[in-house]
Amino acid sequence: xxEEPVYERGYEASGIPMLRVYPDxxxxxxxxxxxxxxxxxxxxxxxxxxxxEIVVLLYSVEEGPVLVSTIIPENEEIDSIVxxxxxxxxxxxxxxxxxxxxxxxxxxxxxxxxPEELGHPLRKEYELQETPIGGWRW
Amino acid sequence: MTEAKWVKETPPTLFLEDADTGLYLSMGPQHPAMxxxxxxxxxxxxxxxxxxxxxxxxxxxxxxxLMENRNPQQGLILAERVCFMDNINWQLSYVFAVENLLxxxxxxxxxxxxxxxIAAELxxxxxxxxxxxxxxxxxxxxxxxxxxxxxxxxxINLLDKLTGHRITYNYLRIGGVARDATPSWINDAKRSMxxxxxxxxxxxxxxxxxxxxxxxxxxxxxTSTEELLExxxxxxxLRATGLPLDLRASSPYLEAYERTGVEPATEKDGDSYARVxxxxxxxxxxxxxxxxxxxxxxxxxxxxxxxxxxxxxxGYSYSIVEGSRGWFxxxxxSTGGFTRGGSKPYRVKINNPCIQLIYFIAEKLRGMTxxxxxxxxxxMDMCIGGTER
Numbered sequence: 413x414x415e416e417p418v419y420e421r422g423y424e425a426s427g428i429p430m431l432r433v434y435p436d437x438x439x440x441x442x443x444x445x446x447x448x449x450x451x452x453x454x455x456x457x458x459x460x461x462x463x464x465e466i467v468v469l470l471y472s473v474e475e476g477p478v479l480v481s482t483i484i485p486e487n488e489e490i491d492s493i494v495x496x497x498x499x500x501x502x503x504x505x506x507x508x509x510x511x512x513x514x515x516x517x518x519x520x521x522x523x524x525x526x527p528e529e530l531g532h533p534l535r536k537e538y539e540l541q542e543t544p545i546g547g548w549r550w
Numbered sequence: 551m552t553e554a555k556w557v558k559e560t561p562p563t564l565f566l567e568d569a570d571t572g573l574y575l576s577m578g579p580q581h582p583a584m585x586x587x588x589x590x591x592x593x594x595x596x597x598x599x600x601x602x603x604x605x606x607x608x609x610x611x612x613x614x615x616l617m618e619n620r621n622p623q624q625g626l627i628l629a630e631r632v633c634f635m636d637n638i639n640w641q642l643s644y645v646f647a648v649e650n651l652l653x654x655x656x657x658x659x660x661x662x663x664x665x666x667x668i669a670a671e672l673x674x675x676x677x678x679x680x681x682x683x684x685x686x687x688x689x690x691x692x693x694x695x696x697x698x699x700x701x702x703x704x705x706i707n708l709l710d711k712l713t714g715h716r717i718t719y720n721y722l723r724i725g726g727v728a729r730d731a732t733p734s735w736i737n738d739a740k741r742s743m744x745x746x747x748x749x750x751x752x753x754x755x756x757x758x759x760x761x762x763x764x765x766x767x768x769x770x771x772x773t774s775t776e777e778l779l780e781x782x783x784x785x786x787x788l789r790a791t792g793l794p795l796d797l798r799a800s801s802p803y804l805e806a807y808e809r810t811g812v813e814p815a816t817e818k819d820g821d822s823y824a825r826v827x828x829x830x831x832x833x834x835x836x837x838x839x840x841x842x843x844x845x846x847x848x849x850x851x852x853x854x855x856x857x858x859x860x861x862x863x864x865g866y867s868y869s870i871v872e873g874s875r876g877w878f879x880x881x882x883x884s885t886g887g888f889t890r891g892g893s894k895p896y897r898v899k900i901n902n903p904c905i906q907l908i909y910f911i912a913e914k915l916r917g918m919t920x921x922x923x924x925x926x927x928x929x930m931d932m933c934i935g936g937t938e939r
Contacts, residue, residue, distance in 0.1 A: 425650040425867035451779035453870075454901035456881045467881065469868065469901070473795060479868060498913075499782030499906040506905070510614075520909065525610040525938050533615055534897075540619060 417441045428469075430479040438466070438482040439491035445470055450478065452497035457507035459535050462486050464513050468493070468500075492518035510534040572600060575920075579608055583688050583924040586934035590912065592923075599923060602915040604908045610938040614898050621892030622648045622724060623858040629880070630718055632900055633936030635680055638673040638709075639873035640936070641722045642666060646803065646869035647880040648724050651862060657854040660805065662726035665852060667806035668739075668843050669709065669721055671836040675746070676705040677874040678829045678836075681931045682753065685826065688928050689766050694756060701749055704742050711735055725855025736844055743841050750837070753830055767822035771914060771926030774820060781906045785876030787930055790828045791820035797872035810842045822929035829931075860892025875931055876903025904937045 417437035422430050433441045450470040458465040460483075468480045484490050492515035493500050501520050507513040508521045512532040515521060531538065578589015587608035593601035613632060617625045629644035630637035649655050679702035686694020706716055712731060713719040721728050731739075757763050775791040788795060796814035798807045815831035817824035864886035871878045879901035887893055907930050915923055 425653075425863075425865050426646070426869055427650075428868050430866065452782040453784070453877060454782065454879055454903075456899035456901060458883055458897045458899075469870075469879070473793075473800075476801065477868075477870065497780055497782065498909070499780060501909045502905045503901075524604075524606050524908075526607065533612065534618075538615075540615070 424479060428477045428479055430467075430481055432481045432483070435482045435484045435488075435490055438480070439493060439496075442468065442470070442480060442493050443496050445478070445480070446496055448472065449474060452493075452499045453477070455493075455500050455503035455507065457511050457513050459486075459511050461536055464490075464511065466490060466507070466513070486512075489514045489516045491516050494518050494520075576605070577923070578605060583928065585684050585928060586932070588908075588932075588934040588937075590915065590927075592915065592920075594920065597919045597921075599915050599918050599920065602912045604912050606908065606934070606938060608938075609935050613939045614900060617898040618895060621858075621860040621894055622862055623860050623892070625895070625898070626722070626724070627720060630720060632902070632939055633875075633933045634717055635933055635936075636673055636677040636874045636878075637718055638666075638669045638721060639871050639878050641720075642670055643869050643871040643873075643878040643880045645722045645724055646871065647867045647882045648859070648862070650869060651865055651867040651882060651884060652724075652859070653863075654725050654855055654859075657725050659726060659851050659854045660848045661730070661850045662852045662854065663804055664806045664843050664847050665712075665727045665731060666722060667804045668731075668840055669712065669719070669727070670804075671840045671843075672705045672709050673719075674874045675833050675836050675840075676702050676709070678833050679705070681829060682757070682826070685928050685931075686757065686763075688924055690762055691756065691760065697752070697756070701746060704746055708735075708739050708742055711738065723853060723855075723857060724859040725857075726851070726853035728853075730852045731847070736847065740841065740844055743837050743844075747834070747837050750830070750834060757826055757830070763826075764823070766921070766925045767826065767929065769819075770822045770922050771918075771929060772819070772821045773914075778820075781910050782903070783876065783906055783910060784903050785873065786815075786828045786832060787825060787876070789814055790817045790824040792816055792818040797870060797877065803869075803871060806843055807839075809846065810839050812839065822925050825929045825931075861888060862886065862893045862895060873903075875933055875936075878902070900939055902933070902936045902939070904932050904934075907932050908937065 414437045417433045418431045420432040424430050450472040453469040453471050456467045463483050465483050471477045504515045504518045505520050505524055509523045511534050572593040572595050575592050577592055578584035579587040589605045590602045591605055592599045613628050617628055630641040632640045679698045683695040683698035710716045713721040775793045778788050794814035794816045798812040799814050802808045815828050817828050862884040867882045869880050881899040882895050883897040885896045911927055
């Protein structure tokens with residue numbers, strides 16, 4: 413692990429601390445926080461055209477919430493955290509399905525909500541479409 | 551319970567395979583014990599489930615994508631359609647995220663703060679009664695849906711008179727609420743709360759002291775605090791294992807909750823029985839909160855910001871609200887900028903605490919009998935509409 417995995421500390425608008433970590437230290441940093449008593453709440457992904465940002469919300473009864481953010485290039489993979497927190501199974505699967513983020517080590521990375529033909533609808537280059545895609549397959 | 555033989559995880563097949571002696575059964579999306587269009591494909595060995603895989607994908611509406619193409623005022627209407635059962639709390643979460651981003655939290659008048667809390671608690675009561683109705687029906691308490699829907703109607707009727715709608719209220723605004731409560735409504739609400747408290751006693755007879763209910767729920771689907779925290783499951787399901795974690799109590803997001811104080815309802819067993827009992831206690835606590843808030847409702851305006859609000863500042867905003875099913879979270883990322891029709895958020899992420907339940911339930915189902923599975927799945931109070939969004 414890096415000497416200092418966090419390269420930026422700040423707060424988002426509601427006052428929750430937000431830590432930006434290097435992508436190679438992301439998995440270990442989450443594991444460290446788990447040892448400190450934090451538990452997993454949710455995982456969000458943002459598509460910044462060429463980059464993906466992964467934001468994980470952790471909560472500790474003593475210390476309150478913290479957001480851990482990491483940024484990866486669009487075509488690279490990131491370590492899955494399902495071995496630390498199994499709650500991330502669906503969040504990562506959803507980020508894969510709707511945005512195309514690939515997580516290394518998540519066995520349930522498949523489509524759950526939308527048909528295959530839809531692609532990744534939450535990507536920024538994806539335009540809203542008038543005609544329905546897919547439909548029922550009996 | 552017989553010893554279940556563990557099978558290798560294979561993709562579900564429709565028909566019996568030659569070498570496979572188990573029976574594959576589709577439990578949902580059309581199944582009397584599954585609430586909402588989702589389900590499980592389970593493999594049965596006798597009556598014991600040896601393998602389960604969730605079946606989803608029937609109700610994805612793309613709320614997040616729609617919000618990214620609308621201004622914050624239009625997003626209000628979408629926010630409450632995430633889950634129809636507890637939509638005031640969903641809208642509250644959205645409103646907080648936008649208000650924090652715009653720095654408008656101090657602009658909300660005190661009366662609006664109180665009315666938000668009253669509406670949220672009434673909606674929580676309605677949501678928990680809906681749970682009691684459907685869950686009782688699953689367990690064979692055939693009277694439960696009839697009387698629980700009647701009690702739910704008391705809360706719904708109050709919200710109807712306050713907001714003008716029965717299901718999707720669209721009551722909150724950025725910077726306040728849409729309508730003020732009249733003195734006659736306040737009297738009406740006080741009377742209804744007294745009536746509801748009286749009727750709630752009957753539910754202990756119907757559920758907690760009922761032989762059928764005890765037989766079917768005691769020790770079914772036992773969960774521990776550590777397990778639920780690893781899965782990130784919050785709300786009444788977590789409190790049923792003994793951890794008194796309630797955001798209304800630990801970090802009150804409305805001034806009204808600070809004023810009344812909230813006593814988190816807890817149980818220690820963590821089984822289906824405890825989960826029902828926690829919700830019954832929560833209804834009682836919500837009634838107390840509403841009664842206290844009605845007594846101390848401050849005078850003044852209910853809207854502190856000029857409508858409509860169609861601009862957004864640059865930044866990240868994360869809001870967490872203690873809903874009836876756990877923590878309702880809105881994550882709004884905005885790059886600022888103003889185009890025709892107002893500024894749109896760059897990314898809206900709706901994090902529903904029910905989404906973890908899909909695989910949590912699937913993993914817990916192994917080793918259960920089919921009748922236990924029904925009593926377990928629905929005791930988690932899953933909302934699939936809010937999960938797929």
